[in-house]
Amino acid sequence: MxxxxxxxxxxxxxxxxxxxxxxxxxxxxxxxxxxxxxxxxxxxxxxxxxxxxxxxxxxxxxxxxxxxxxxxxxxxxxxxxxxxxxxxxxxxxxxxxxxxxxIPMLAADGLPPPEPKKPERPKWSREVLLNPVFKGPSDRPLVALTVDDGYFNRDEILQTIVDMNASATFLIIGSVMDSDPNFIIKANNSGRITWGNHTYTHMDLSAKSVDQIQSELGRTEEALKRICGATTIPVMRPPGGSRSNTSIAAAADLGLRTFMWNVSGDAGTQWTSNNPQALVNYYMGLLDAQTNPWGSIVLLHFRTSTSAALPGIIKGIRARGMEPVSFDKLYEGGRV
Ligand SMILES: [Zn+2]
Known part of the structure; x- marks a missing residue:
């Protein structure tokens, strides 16, 4: 041969x-x-x-x-x-x-390059940090799965992500981290989760001073670091998406980039855990409406109805030939 x-x-x-x-x-x-x-x-x-x-x-x-x-x-x-x-x-x-x-493609000379279990967190210049993001790089069939707040169904949502071999970025409010440090440790140890900053008290940052903003973000970073040694840097999402040039710059000073989203809508009261397929269909409709869904940023919340729909959402993303990943994976390799 x-x-x-x-x-x-x-x-x-x-x-x-x-x-x-x-x-x-x-x-x-x-x-x-x-x-x-x-x-x-x-x-x-x-x-x-x-x-x-x-x-x-x-x-x-x-x-x-x-x-x-x-x-x-x-x-x-x-x-x-x-x-x-x-x-x-x-x-x-x-x-x-x-x-x-x-499994990865095998190179012609034998074994594939090793890949770290968790990608390195992106390292961005201040100029990049000052650019808010609504949709990520679209050169690969990936979407960022992001879950905000953390009030309900934390364990269920983490378990679904682990069971389905997916990964995600959690943007958990700092005070919620401090109220359930064991969950934060468990999520961090799962190897599936990276972190973002969503303030300590879910504060609307749009009209706040630099000091107020940096205090909220700093307390959250400090909590995560203290609990499990991880960092929220360089990812932050302003509560409600409320931001200002001041908040964007104040975050950038702390090494954080402002992340919005292009696929969302699970926070409405119309969604129930009795009919998770309705929420799945809604999200898939939003993905299907994108000119190019690759690189989409899918925003979800820790809610009972979202938890019920999450397996279907992950399945639906995969049925479209994409993989739900963390921000870190979406931006690995020096992407901006
Ligand atoms: Zn929020």
Whole structure:
């Protein structure tokens, strides 16, 4: 068998031998392939680049029960990998007992570059911090999942995100952090959550002084740091979206950029947990109405009706070929 460079266009349905070769130098045999995939599996890979057209079906791989039969619908990369026995996320097209997992594209010279579990927080210049954001970079099929306030259903919402293998940014009011530090620790330890600043008392910042604004933001940052060692920097969202040039600059002085949203609406009283699909449909309608939904910033709140709808919202985002992620993932790689 001669080696060749990986060529995504050449794949139709292929057998393991051909795949092992196509995976590139360093992965040449069935057992190499199994070992490689086993490594990925054990690492709890959290790769978010998805392409629903490529599917890698898992069957068995040594102790870890990992892939064997492989079926690519197209050669597009990276793959989705089906592995058995993960969370009970609700994917209609996945057989019982199996769940999606994402694996990265393999480079022609062997193993893929390692990816940190949590992306580095963006580091922006003051000039960038002074630019409020309504929608993120649209070069990848990602949307930022952001959840504000923190009054209700904290555990349920976190559990859904963990169970469905998603990630998100929580913008929890500082006083709520101090009232339930155990939740903050648990969320931080989940590895799925990054943080943003939403003031300490949910203060309307639009007509406040620099000192008042920075006190609210500073207390919240201090609370998060004290509770779990994490930071809200560089993400803040003004309560109610109320902002001013003063608030934007006062936040920027603390290293915080003002994040708005382009998809929201769960705060209305019309939503109930009895009919979560109505809220799901509403959010999907907003995404579908975007010229390009990639990079959308989805605003949700810790509410009972939102908690009930969240599995459907995540599923709906994925059904549109996108992945719900934290701000950090959306902006990784020096994006602004
Ligand atoms: Zn709020």
């Amino acid at each position: 001669t080696e060749r460079k990986f060529n995504r266009r050449q794949f139709g349905r292929i057998g393991v031998g051909a795949t092992a070769m196509a995976f590139g130098i360093g992965v040449r045999t069935d057992s190499d392939l199994r070992n490689y995939l086993g490594t990925l599996f054990n690492e709890d890979v959290d790769h978010r680049f998805i392409n629903k057209q490529a599917l890698l079906c898992a069957n068995e791989c040594g102790d870890a029960k990992i892939p064997f039969s492989l079926a690519f619908d197209t050669g597009q990369l990276p793959y989705k990998l089906l592995v058995p026995g993960l969370s009970k996320a609700n994917y209609p097209d996945v057989p019982d007992g199996w769940d999606w997992k994402f």
